[in-house]
Amino acid sequence: MNALHFSRVVIVGVGLIGGSLALSLKRAGVVGTVVGVGRTAASLEKAVRLGVIDEAATSLADAARGASLIVLCAPVAQNFALLHALEPHLEPGTIVTDAGSTKSDVIMAAKTALGDKVAQFVPAHPIAGRELNGVEAALNDLYLGKKVVLCPLQENSRTDVAAVRAMWESAGADCHVMSAVQHDAVFASVSHLPHVLAYALVAQVANAEDGPLKLDFAGGGFRDFTRIAASSPEMWRDICVANKDALLREIDTYEAVLGYLKTQIKAGDGDALERVFKRASDTRLKWGAARANALHNVEP
Amino acid sequence: MNALHFSRVVIVGVGLIGGSLALSLKRAGVVGTVVGVGRTAASLEKAVRLGVIDEAATSLADAARGASLIVLCAPVAQNFALLHALEPHLEPGTIVTDAGSTKSDVIMAAKTALGDKVAQFVPAHPIAGRELNGVEAALNDLYLGKKVVLCPLQENSRTDVAAVRAMWESAGADCHVMSAVQHDAVFASVSHLPHVLAYALVAQVANAEDGPLKLDFAGGGFRDFTRIAASSPEMWRDICVANKDALLREIDTYEAVLGYLKTQIKAGDGDALERVFKRASDTRLKWGAARANALHNVEP
Numbered sequence: 001m002n003a004l005h006f007s008r009v010v011i012v013g014v015g016l017i018g019g020s021l022a023l024s025l026k027r028a029g030v031v032g033t034v035v036g037v038g039r040t041a042a043s044l045e046k047a048v049r050l051g052v053i054d055e056a057a058t059s060l061a062d063a064a065r066g067a068s069l070i071v072l073c074a075p076v077a078q079n080f081a082l083l084h085a086l087e088p089h090l091e092p093g094t095i096v097t098d099a100g101s102t103k104s105d106v107i108m109a110a111k112t113a114l115g116d117k118v119a120q121f122v123p124a125h126p127i128a129g130r131e132l133n134g135v136e137a138a139l140n141d142l143y144l145g146k147k148v149v150l151c152p153l154q155e156n157s158r159t160d161v162a163a164v165r166a167m168w169e170s171a172g173a174d175c176h177v178m179s180a181v182q183h184d185a186v187f188a189s190v191s192h193l194p195h196v197l198a199y200a201l202v203a204q205v206a207n208a209e210d211g212p213l214k215l216d217f218a219g220g221g222f223r224d225f226t227r228i229a230a231s232s233p234e235m236w237r238d239i240c241v242a243n244k245d246a247l248l249r250e251i252d253t254y255e256a257v258l259g260y261l262k263t264q265i266k267a268g269d270g271d272a273l274e275r276v277f278k279r280a281s282d283t284r285l286k287w288g289a290a291r292a293n294a295l296h297n298v299e300p
Numbered sequence: 301m302n303a304l305h306f307s308r309v310v311i312v313g314v315g316l317i318g319g320s321l322a323l324s325l326k327r328a329g330v331v332g333t334v335v336g337v338g339r340t341a342a343s344l345e346k347a348v349r350l351g352v353i354d355e356a357a358t359s360l361a362d363a364a365r366g367a368s369l370i371v372l373c374a375p376v377a378q379n380f381a382l383l384h385a386l387e388p389h390l391e392p393g394t395i396v397t398d399a400g401s402t403k404s405d406v407i408m409a410a411k412t413a414l415g416d417k418v419a420q421f422v423p424a425h426p427i428a429g430r431e432l433n434g435v436e437a438a439l440n441d442l443y444l445g446k447k448v449v450l451c452p453l454q455e456n457s458r459t460d461v462a463a464v465r466a467m468w469e470s471a472g473a474d475c476h477v478m479s480a481v482q483h484d485a486v487f488a489s490v491s492h493l494p495h496v497l498a499y500a501l502v503a504q505v506a507n508a509e510d511g512p513l514k515l516d517f518a519g520g521g522f523r524d525f526t527r528i529a530a531s532s533p534e535m536w537r538d539i540c541v542a543n544k545d546a547l548l549r550e551i552d553t554y555e556a557v558l559g560y561l562k563t564q565i566k567a568g569d570g571d572a573l574e575r576v577f578k579r580a581s582d583t584r585l586k587w588g589a590a591r592a593n594a595l596h597n598v599e600p
Contacts, residue, residue: 077570127519147517176517182510189505190518194525196565197497200557202580204550205489210482215587217447217476218490219427223591224524225494230584233577237570244565250504251562255555257500262551265496265544270377270537277533280502284530287515291523 004166006068007032012060012082014038014047016130017099018073019138022052024171027140037063047135064089069167072098072106077238079106083113083121090114095160096121097167101187103151103180105242119155122164123180124148125187126173133232144172151180181246188246193254195236196247198229304466306368307332312360312382314338314347316430317399318373319438322352324471327440337363347435364389369467372398372406377538379406383413383421390414395460396421397467401487403451403480405542419455422464423480424448425487426473433532444472451480481546488546493554495536496547498529 009025011018014036025031036053037060038044044056057063064070064086072079079098090096096114100106103123110121128146130137148168152161165175178186205214240247257276264272309325311318314336325331336353337360338344344356357363364370364386372379379398390396396414400406403423410421428446430437448468452461465475478486505514540547557576564572 127517129520149517182513185510186514186517189508189514190522194501194521196561197501197558198525199577199580200554200561201494201497202584203576204553204557206579206583208489208553210485213482214486214489215583217427217449217486218587220429221494221528222490223588224527225498226584227524228521229580230588231581233574233581236577237574240565240573241568241570244568248562248565251558251565253504253508254500255558255562257504258497258551258555261496261500262548262555265540265548265551268541268544270541273540274533274537276503277499277536279506280499280529281531281533283506283515284502284526287518288523288530 004030004163004170005032006030006167008035008067008069009033010035010037010057010063010067010070011053012037012063012070012072013074013078014044014053014135015073016133016135016137016142017126017128018071019047019050019052019135020128020140020142021071021073021099021126021171022047023138023140024143025167028170030167030170035063035067043135050135050138052135052138060085061089064091064094067091067094069163070094070096072096072100075235075238076100076102076106076242080109080113083110087114087117090117090120092120094120095163097124097164099124099126100242101125101191101239102242103149103183104246107151107153107180118153119157120160121153122156122160123151123153124164124168125151125183126168128173141172143168146173148173148175149183150175150177151183152177184243184246185249188243188250192236192239192243192247193250195228195231196240196251197254198226199236202226202229304330304463304470305332306330306467308335308367308369309333310335310337310357310363310367310370311353312337312363312370312372313374313378314344314353314435315373316433316435316437316442317426317428318371319347319350319352319435320428320440320442321371321373321399321426321471323438323440324443325467328470330467330470335363335367343435350435350438352435352438360385361389364391364394367391367394369463370394370396372396372400375535375538376400376402376406376542380409380413383410387414387417390417390420392420394420395463397424397464399424399426400542401425401491401539402542403449403483404545407451407453407480418453419457420460421453422456422460423451423453424464424468425451425483426468428473441472443468446473448473448475449483450475450477451483452477484543484546485549488543488550492536492539492543492547493550495528495531496540496551497554498526499536502526502529 009031022034034053035055036047047053110118126148309331322334334353335355337357347353410418426448
């Protein structure tokens with residue numbers, strides 16, 4: 001047996017993220033039994049059939065009995081209700097963690113719902129995803145070479161934080177520690193804001209009188225810019241509401257940058273436009289090269 | 301010999317767009333001699349060496365002698381100067397066309413620079429591109445299955461318009477006719493605006509105090525959304541200035557849509573957000589499916 005071993009792992013929400021974690025832990029050989037918790041029996045049966053989980057549970061209370069680790073992978077707006085339902089059944093030796101895209105809100109929910117037991121909750125966010133959703137899309141190498149952000153609480157024990165870190169590392173991920181405030185500012189900027197901007201552009205084209213003609217002539221630039229506008233509306237609704245403060249700050253700054261460009265376009269000031277475009281273009285080219293390099297080093 | 305044949309084609313600006321057109325016409329066997337015109341002898345020599353053009357000319361006057369067709373493929377801001385230099389040497393039988401991303405501005409430039417000879421100028425815009433620039437990136441199938449928009453002038457003869465259409469069709473493209481105003485509105489919406497928005501986002505991240513940290517954690521969504529922010533700053537500076545009016549209208553509308561979303565985020569109105577996100581997501585999924593289908597039908 002490995003030095004790292006979780007005898008009973010409970011995955012709450014067995015979709016792409018939760019299902020991929022289950023498969024990754026199995027592949028790494030660090031888990032005994034994986035129990036899936038979900039809203040419908042049908043989807044859990046499918047997860048059992050696909051070999052993603054070993055057992056299905058519709059009650060969190062049943063699932064929590066004897067659990068070494070409980071991982072919340074449901075849409076972030078459900079976390080408070082889930083933690084509230086879990087609290088009376090949460091045993092002293094169990095670690096709870098999550099995989100949500102926002103952190104300040106889940107910490108607030110955990111502090112309220114768990115009380116003193118919040119010490120057992122280690123907030124985390126794996127930076128991974130796919131175009132596809134649902135347990136059928138789960139992969140045992142989804143987290144290989146990906147980043148995971150841990151936002152430990154002052155209340156957490158070193159051992160619990162180390163166990164969550166080791167779990168993600170066994171899935172092939174690299175862990176980074178950040179405060180929840182810093183995490184939410186970073187992802188508001190490079191993830192949540194771009195999603196809002198892409199949704200806004202597609203909504204604008206869809207609502208235009210000549211929308212169909214415009215879509216007919218949209219090319220590869222539009223395709224890539226708007227790819228994330230095909231993402232789950234429910235998931236992104238929840239993220240926007242959960243990370244409201246940081247996102248609003250980023251939107252304010254964005255409006256200022258766009259307003260500046262608009263002023264220069266109105267004035268026909270090509271030099272001013274070119275300076276901003278060049279700063280962006282240099283940054284993007286450098287980022288792309290660094291990223292290609294990093295991904296290359298990860299390839300098996 | 302083909303029914304369609306251009307004995308002497310002049311390509312002004314032998315980069316990706318002009319070079320790919322030269323190669324496509326050669327591949328289709330519809331061209332006698334291809335003459336390249338450019339700013340530096342070195343780049344023209346390279347184009348000759350690569351077999352993209354047959355002859356190099358540094359003077360438009362020399363190149364224009366006996367030309368069947370002259371295609372302007374330089375950055376759009378150069379069109380007025382090029383047409384002005386061309387006018388005294390433009391022979392009655394020569395057709396002039398262009399490959400620029402904006403149309404109202406080049407038509408204005410052509411009317412001013414060419415006078416009555418504007419009847420010989422047929423405005424066009426091929427919707428094609430690549431990540432790479434320069435003549436080395438030119439492909440003989442770049443236009444295969446791509447759209448070309450023709451914006452014929454009232455002054456043009458039917459025969460000249462038909463010849464330009466036939467030229468693009470010989471390169472494998474599908475031609476569509478549109479007014480210049482409609483063209484500029486369509487591309488302001490689905491091409492020029494997304495470029496400005498992507499540049500603005502990357503500039504914002506680059507200028508943030510914690511920009512390096514943010515870029516470290518940027519993932520696949522950021523990558524695709526910002527791909528076009530790596531585009532040529534000079535080219536997009538020119539397009540923004542050339543298509544100023546239509547672009548400013550689109551930016552105004554975009555600010556209104558983003559302002560609406562901001563209000564709903566501030567109010568925490570998840571339902572209102574989800575409605576907009578869903579409209580965008582449905583539109584994007586439908587567009588993506590239709591586009592994949594159309595591209596599939598084009599594959600050889």
